[in-house]
Amino acid sequence: MRTALVLGTGxxxxxxxxxxxxxxxxxxxxxxxxxxxRTAAALGAGxxxxxxxxxxxxxxxxxxxxxxxxxxxxxxxxxxxxRGVIDVGSVKGGPRRELTELGGDLTTxxxxxxxxxREQSGPLAATADLFEGRPWVLTPTPGTDTEVLNLALELxxxxxxxxxxxxxxxxxxxxxxxxxxxxLLSSLVAARLVExxxxxxxxxxxxxxxxTRIAGSDPGMWVDILSANPGPVADVLAEVAGDLQAVVRSxxxxxxxxxxxxxxxxxxxxxxxxxGNAGRARVPGKHGQAPAAYETVxxxxxxxxxxxxxxxxxxxxxxxxxEDVRIEHATGQQAGxxxxxxxxxxxxxLEQELRDRGWSLRQ
Numbered sequence: 362m363r364t365a366l367v368l369g370t371g372x373x374x375x376x377x378x379x380x381x382x383x384x385x386x387x388x389x390x391x392x393x394x395x396x397x398x399r400t401a402a403a404l405g406a407g408x409x410x411x412x413x414x415x416x417x418x419x420x421x422x423x424x425x426x427x428x429x430x431x432x433x434x435x436x437x438x439x440x441x442x443x444r445g446v447i448d449v450g451s452v453k454g455g456p457r458r459e460l461t462e463l464g465g466d467l468t469t470x471x472x473x474x475x476x477x478x479r480e481q482s483g484p485l486a487a488t489a490d491l492f493e494g495r496p497w498v499l500t501p502t503p504g505t506d507t508e509v510l511n512l513a514l515e516l517x518x519x520x521x522x523x524x525x526x527x528x529x530x531x532x533x534x535x536x537x538x539x540x541x542x543x544x545l546l547s548s549l550v551a552a553r554l555v556e557x558x559x560x561x562x563x564x565x566x567x568x569x570x571x572x573t574r575i576a577g578s579d580p581g582m583w584v585d586i587l588s589a590n591p592g593p594v595a596d597v598l599a600e601v602a603g604d605l606q607a608v609v610r611s612x613x614x615x616x617x618x619x620x621x622x623x624x625x626x627x628x629x630x631x632x633x634x635x636x637g638n639a640g641r642a643r644v645p646g647k648h649g650q651a652p653a654a655y656e657t658v659x660x661x662x663x664x665x666x667x668x669x670x671x672x673x674x675x676x677x678x679x680x681x682x683x684e685d686v687r688i689e690h691a692t693g694q695q696a697g698x699x700x701x702x703x704x705x706x707x708x709x710x711l712e713q714e715l716r717d718r719g720w721s722l723r724q
Contacts, residue, residue, distance in 0.1 A: 374424030427589035431459035
């Protein structure tokens with residue numbers, strides 16, 4: 362691939378453009394908001410403006426909200442701006458059907474969805490490595506042109522992502538479960554904090570920070586996404602609602618004076634928690650592989666410059682790889698607990714080294 366056109370210079374579009382430009386692809390940038398395109402260009406993502414009609418680029422990447430994908434793809438095809446067109450929207454079935462209704466060419470169009478993102482939006486949140494190691498779904502049809510499929514695979518390789526082929530409606534059901542519903546549930550939990558007393562909110566710990574992290578996402582963007590996939594999301598939420606009703610009954614029983622009801626309530630709550638354990642264990646681990654069983658070394662760190670770099674250097678000095686890390690901030694103190702996830706066999710070596718270097722460990 363030598364040339365590309367990116368239409369829509371938000372987080373995903375600009376990140377893809379940055380990755381392509383960094384690998385020598387000449388990228389044209391287009392956006393309904395010229396200021397966003399100028400910002401992306403200033404970041405090094407490419408050059409503002411669509412290519413001249415009759416001088417098609419190799420691949421156009423449509424990175425606009427789902428409601429505008431079909432019309433944007435049709436625009437590119439009508440003007441002959443690219444040999445092939447893909448979109449990177451989070452919903453696949455609806456835009457394809459809309460493109461068919463608009464008379465678009467499905468042979469030169471391929472729906473795709475990089476499974477990567479951030480809570481922030483816009484070009485300033487973009488990074489060239491946003492897609493590194495992440496799944497990138499492709500939804501070809503039997504009529505998809507082989508050249509377009511190959512261009513899409515080349516794009517994914519240049520972005521460092523991992524291609525996954527799915528049927529469009531199956532993709533939409535899957536993202537309803539693993540992406541769209543979690544966003545709404547996170548927002549529901551965070552919304553309970555709006556009217557909470559300040560003394561209650563000050564008790565927030567790492568658990569609620571984890572659960573509500575994605576509740577900081579852009580509401581406008583999510584309305585666009587959910588408007589394109591309401592049925593599958595509503596289906597999953599209806600099942601969750603049934604689970605919630607069941608656990609509410611179990612909790613009421615736990616508070617009963619009747620011993621049998623308390624036992625029934627405990628059994629219901631335990632079943633939910635065990636199901637949660639089993640579901641969590643199915644979430645892919647590092648590099649998309651099967652989840653690994655790591656052990657945690659918890660270290661007290663102060664909120665001073667250089668502390669993170671120092672602890673990583675100390676782990677490196679004994680050849681221990683930090684597989685994952687979390688920081689739990691201490692309420693009312695300029696300190697926190699850093700949780701280092703490592704291979705089980707590395708725990709004794711790492712703990713001894715950290716103690717020798719003056720770190721305080723929590724057992």
